[in-house]
Amino acid sequence: MNQTRLKKYAKLAVYTGVHLAEGQTLIIQADIDTASFTRMIVEEAYEAGAREVLVYYRDPYLEKHNYHYQSNEVLSEVHDWQLERHLDYLRKGAATLSVISPRAGVLKDCDPQKMAIRQKAFSEASKEIREYTMASKIQWSIVAVPNEEWAKLVFPNKDEKEAIECLWDAILNCVYVEENNDPLEVWNQREELFQSRIEKLNQFNFKQLHFQNNLGTDLYVGLIKNHIWGGGSETAQNKIRFNANLPTEEVFTAPDFRNVNGIVYASRPLLYNGNLIKDFHMTFEAGKVIEYDAKEGKAVLKEMLEMDEGSASLGEVALVPYDSAISQSKLLFYTTLFDENASCHLALGNAYPSTVKDGLMKSEEELKALGFNISLIHVDFMFGSADMKVMGETQNGDWVSVFENGSFVI
Ligand code: ZN
Numbered sequence: 427m428n429q430t431r432l433k434k435y436a437k438l439a440v441y442t443g444v445h446l447a448e449g450q451t452l453i454i455q456a457d458i459d460t461a462s463f464t465r466m467i468v469e470e471a472y473e474a475g476a477r478e479v480l481v482y483y484r485d486p487y488l489e490k491h492n493y494h495y496q497s498n499e500v501l502s503e504v505h506d507w508q509l510e511r512h513l514d515y516l517r518k519g520a521a522t523l524s525v526i527s528p529r530a531g532v533l534k535d536c537d538p539q540k541m542a543i544r545q546k547a548f549s550e551a552s553k554e555i556r557e558y559t560m561a562s563k564i565q566w567s568i569v570a571v572p573n574e575e576w577a578k579l580v581f582p583n584k585d586e587k588e589a590i591e592c593l594w595d596a597i598l599n600c601v602y603v604e605e606n607n608d609p610l611e612v613w614n615q616r617e618e619l620f621q622s623r624i625e626k627l628n629q630f631n632f633k634q635l636h637f638q639n640n641l642g643t644d645l646y647v648g649l650i651k652n653h654i655w656g657g658g659s660e661t662a663q664n665k666i667r668f669n670a671n672l673p674t675e676e677v678f679t680a681p682d683f684r685n686v687n688g689i690v691y692a693s694r695p696l697l698y699n700g701n702l703i704k705d706f707h708m709t710f711e712a713g714k715v716i717e718y719d720a721k722e723g724k725a726v727l728k729e730m731l732e733m734d735e736g737s738a739s740l741g742e743v744a745l746v747p748y749d750s751a752i753s754q755s756k757l758l759f760y761t762t763l764f765d766e767n768a769s770c771h772l773a774l775g776n777a778y779p780s781t782v783k784d785g786l787m788k789s790e791e792e793l794k795a796l797g798f799n800i801s802l803i804h805v806d807f808m809f810g811s812a813d814m815k816v817m818g819e820t821q822n823g824d825w826v827s828v829f830e831n832g833s834f835v836i
Pocket residue numbers: 676678742744766771806
């Protein structure tokens with residue numbers, strides 16, 4: 427890929443993504459395939475005035491061996507130092523950046539139960555770390571880099587080298603990085619569009635949303651009283667504005683976990699812990715999944731739904747117009763970071779405290795009493811389509827059209 431575009435992308439991650447402050451430390455969690463691009467980010471971060479940049483690499487192939495050879499006892503152990511190496515810096519105000527490069531196939535044949543054991547132990551132990559991002563105590567962001575397996579998944583008819591080039595091009599298009607533009611400026615302009623949508627939705631203050639399409643979705647999603655719509659950039663508790671996801675096209679808020687009813691059909695496959703879940707649907711009653719099925723990956727879906735008390739309820743509802751850049755690319759990325767921006771989506775599991783008025787100041791019990799879902803997981807799945815219709819019910823009981831044919835009409 428063209429080095430100018432790559433350098434711009436690295437810069438976008440540091441400035442628009444985490445918006446690193448001068449003198450701030452940056453922790454980078456990177457998949458091992460991203461090493462050469464991650465080095466570019468490290469350089470950009472130092473150029474931007476980083477105090478220190480730490481990089482922790484993750485290798486899915488090592489994880490595969492762990493699942494294969496380690497006992498359940500070892501898989502459920504999380505050592506203090508593994509958390510402290512992050513927490514020590516986070517407590518002192520470091521920002522974090524994830525550089526992902528998904529490899530769907532590597533963990534595909536691992537025992538879902540063993541993976542669930544590890545996931546649960548790790549999620550429980552890293553609650554404090556997660557709060558730094560879920561509650562935006564510091565700035566955080568995610569960017570993605572191709573690898574040959576991912577590239578072949580997205581572009582099956584191209585040879586490896588060509589597929590990687592095509593995926594790079596698609597990724598950079600999705601984040602508006604062109605050879606001859608200033609992507610930082612483009613992102614500033616898009617911010618205004620997000621703010622106007624959010625303002626309108628907050629003014630409507632809907633009681634619930636009703637989703638319908640030809641796939642069979644017919645779902646009522648109750649919203650928390652005093653919910654807040656978010657999208658585009660957000661402000662961390664340290665007052666710095668940042669973009670948690672590059673790319674991003676969504677506006678989102680908190681459903682009432684006790685008040686979701688109906689049926690939802692996924693419109694795109696979901697990759698969870700390296701496993702594909704395809705052609706699935708879920709039926710909700712009083713906020714909980716009471717029935718579900720999947721043509722592929724049902725066992726993985728089961729493990730996910732049974733993870734804990736909140737994992738079979740919703741923690742996010744997001745509206746994404748079907749004419750977004752990512753949707754228009756017609757590509758299926760098999761990665762939530764991209765696919766969630768092509769389509770309206772829901773998330774099973776934990777909600778974001780920033781989507782409830784004064785949510786960041788409330789305790790877990792107070793939030794729960796409002797209808798805020800609490801869980802160890804937060805897994806987005808896509809259900810939007812070109813014919814998605816969304817109606818919103820106002821506090822007076824009037825129904826307002828929000829989406830027609832997959833896009834905003836407000
Ligand atoms: Zn979302």
